Amino acid sequence: MKVPLSAIVGLFFTGIYFFIAIFAPWIAPYGLTESVGDVWEPMSREHWLGTDNIGRDLLSRMIYGGRTTIWIATAATVLSFTLGSILGFFAAVIGGWADQTISRFVDLIMSMPSLIFALVVLSVMPVTMFVLILLMGLLDSTRVFRLSRAVALDVNVMDYVEAAKLRGEGRAWIIFREILPNALSPLVAEMGLRFIFMVLFVSTLSFLGLGVQPPVADWGGIARENGQGIVYAVPAALMPAIAIATLAISVNLVADWVLNRTTSLKGGRG
């Protein structure tokens, strides 16, 4: 199997980000809330990226911030995939009123922009990491539901599924042993895109001050805290932009490769 260069680059950088996220406390040169210098010091040998708006080491903040952002995004992606794909497969296999009910409900939720919906809910819920993950995961599971339902509908009419049904297998068997393995590849590719979307979503919420709360660092929050510095030509708030863009592009490259591989396997259509 030949892995294209773009996928290797993508895998490499995605791997680095996850490595940093997992081992943040051992990698970061300074503590998360440790004040080590002046306000907005420029880049130097002691502080590779300079210091932030209250004199904390920016590199350490970025490393810890990446950990928070990636952790929340991963958890929300797992939640949205578990819920969305099980409901999607369930709706496709059972059909009838169950399918109709779930599908119309999903249409309803998708008729509102998810950011606006999130803002409405966050105006009354306490903003904790648990609420954020739950909210983002639930809102995004609607998109996963649509995809997995469409894929499962395709697989559901295959001969081997028909054979399994005639054999008298139960619904759980049909879903987990027949449909799931055959629907996995497009779902995995989609997982990459959803993960990026989650990273962007949680960063946006934190930037608006409605996501991760200080003193915990996350990339959106770092941009918010250092936003004032832009006017004084301090580029601290741009660091999250670089981090998010490189992470998103790396994951995109991997997802593209997975998708292309599966489409060529099936001879055209994913």
Place this chain on the structure above:
Amino acid sequence: MHPIFKLVVQRVALSLFLLLAASVMIFIGTQILPGDVAQSVLGQSATPETLANLRKELGLYDPPVTRYFNWLFAALQGDLGTALTNGRDIGESLGKRLNNTLFLAFWAAIVAVPLAIFLGLVAVRYQNRWPDKLISGVTLTSISIPEFLIGYVVMYFVAVRLGWFSSVAMINDSMTFGMKLNAIALPVFVLTLVVLAHMMRMTRAAILNVMQSAYIETAELKGLSMFTIIRKHAFPNAIAPIVNVVMINLAYLVVGVVVVEVVFVYPGMGQYLVDHVAKRDVPVVQAGGLIFAAVYIGRNLVADLVSILSNPRLRHPK
């Protein structure tokens, strides 16, 4: 009755229903908290008397269904209630800000739509060559960065380093039209970048889809030049999908505008909404959420109507 008329009526009815359902969801969304609104507005230190007063003022002692219909009917008559934080009339504050937001979104759309279609055509014309790859690369990057960070990048390089425009976009009534345009130049630029990327990618996909049909191959075999094919054969058939793409992508403006307004301190709807979410001012959030949902649903409705009306198979049924 003409079948297309029936389709249109059905689609409008569906939108009205969706709007009603969205209002229910917004209402439920603000009721699911543990504790209640009065508690979260006043905080833990509130005395029982002030809590009881506020609950009474907000009608929290009524059953939820009654409260919902009271709120809905008042909103339908244009009474959006008063803000908890400053006691001002919400409709009045919203009206002016809604104008500002529409002003911003309008100019972003004016710039982004023609540019996206043009770039989409260029990308198809030079498919898999450097202009296509360059455009794809740039759009992929701008999709991968959240709106607010694009805002900061633009602000840093254009406003601060080059000093071309002001880094905040304050506008007020005393400004002339030209001054207003100058003030919103940067937010419009950022919004354009955000919308452009999505719109251009989808335009490119829509045209490529048309380019794979049999009549295009025929035209190619006739020996027509690439540009004539695109102009005379591909483009007329791609209009309906492109219009659809444009309308769908204008929906990104709804979300993008919220964030970009906060970045550039622009006095619009988005900033108003975000401010009051942080202050837990529930009536304002309900009103703002309802307006955003209405705009979003309305835009989807227009997109569907355009694609119904521009489809000759639906206009001239057998």
